[in-house]
Amino acid sequence: MEEEEKIKLGISIGDLNGIGCEVVLKTFEDNRMLDFCTPVIFASNKTVSFQKKELGIEVNYHGIQEASKAIDGKINVVNVWKEVPTVTFGESNNEGGKYAIKSLRAAVNALKNDEIDALVTAPINKTNIQADDFKFPGHTDFLAQQLEGESLMFMVTDELKVGLLTDHVAVKDAPAAINAILIRNKVRTIEKSLRMDFKIRAPKIALLGINPHSGDNGVIGKEDEEILKPVIKEMSDAGHLVFGPYSADSFFGSDSYKNFDAVLAAYHDQGLIPFKTLSFGKGVNFTAGLSKVRTSPDHGTAYEIAGKGKADHSSFKEAVFMALQIFRNRKEYQELTENPLQKQRVRR
Structure with missing residues (x-):
């Protein structure tokens, strides 16, 4: 039997001054997670390297220039920016919002172009993301504009x-x-x-x-x-x-x-x-209700514990598994809808 191709899971990194990068890296610190999906993180090698060193998280990753080049069995990091952003853990500032949106835009473009299959978004701050070209109260409203559906x-x-x-x-x-x-x-x-x-x-x-x-x-x-x-x-x-x-x-x-x-x-x-x-x-x-699958954890940037290594990654991990399951369920539903005879056999 042919092995099913792993789901390419895109991840936007969220506010660099919050716990986003920490919960992402902690989730994939467990190598067994790579059995379930191919993670594609939208940030930069230098950013991920800085965060993992500051937080004491042991992960290896593979830097790529575009999501379509992601390698199965590795944590892939798409280099969305070349510069090194200033990270000030626990602070809400324009720098945190600027790079959160760069990551999100790159991830959503890859999702729209089918370079990734589903998206999990790390937390952003609704105040510092506001800019001349980004006036949305949060992820949901932006995604509603970018992706079809209610x-x-x-x-x-x-x-x-x-x-x-x-x-x-x-x-x-x-x-x-x-x-x-x-x-x-x-x-x-x-x-x-x-x-x-x-x-x-x-x-x-x-x-x-x-x-x-x-x-x-x-x-x-x-x-x-x-x-x-x-x-x-x-x-x-x-x-x-x-x-x-x-x-x-x-x-x-x-x-x-x-x-x-x-x-x-x-x-x-x-x-x-x-x-x-x-x-x-x-x-x-x-x-x-959208044409693509997007999940996120049920918490925010948690500035009060950012950079201290104390963040609980349970909800982000659940968001990963939920995105994978929904993607599979939706694929199966579409296959059954497009093949009525198979649908009848399943009902029996």
């Missing part, structure tokens, strides 16, 4: 999957941003992702209420009565397994989430606080 911030583990109706939007602006079209689009994106990326054939989705106690029948805000409930009924009547709105304060503590394949929260903290509480260190941020 992007969705999807926080996932094997047991819990939480999507967001609104993500990097101020709390005061979130209710006004929620409308019937947005809800329908996000539900359909989650459904498609659950089928294609996670092999769930008939996904059940719970929607959380916008207001406390889902508005208490209009007593505490009318958005749930006037926007959420009509769309849920409409989609349910059309055959979608969509339920709610559920009161967010008790939904996770009562384990109600275990009755569903995914949860759709109204705004960022409503979904991410319980997600990170239940699964911190094991959670993965997956950008669902």
